[in-house]
Every structure is written in structure tokens, then in C-alpha cells.
Amino acid sequence: MKKYECTVCGYIYDPEEGDPENGIEAGTSFADLPEDWLCPVCGVGKSEFEEV
Numbered sequence: 001m002k003k004y005e006c007t008v009c010g011y012i013y014d015p016e017e018g019d020p021e022n023g024i025e026a027g028t029s030f031a032d033l034p035e036d037w038l039c040p041v042c043g044v045g046k047s048e049f050e051e052v
Helices: none
Strands: 004-006 049-051
Touching: none
Parallel strands: none
Antiparallel strands: 004 049
């Protein structure tokens, strides 16, 4: 699965790790994240992420 980087703060969403602190299980692809998911570092939405 592909990783995505926040263009605001540089946080990398890695599907293999997920975002467990925000209820996102490991193995969740970026496309399968809820539309209201926010960057856990700076709080911007999915539209501010780019594939890396």
C-alpha cells in the first residue's frame, strides 16, 4: 500500500501502521480512511496529502 505525506507538516500516513491513536487500524489504506479523518499532527484534511 502507498504512503501519503501531509503537505503542511510532513506527517507520513503509512497504511501498514494505520493511526491507532485515532481509531484507524493497521492495514487501512489511505483511500479507506474516513472522509472526516484529520492529520494527527496538524489537523488538516485528506485533501492536503500527496502520495509519496
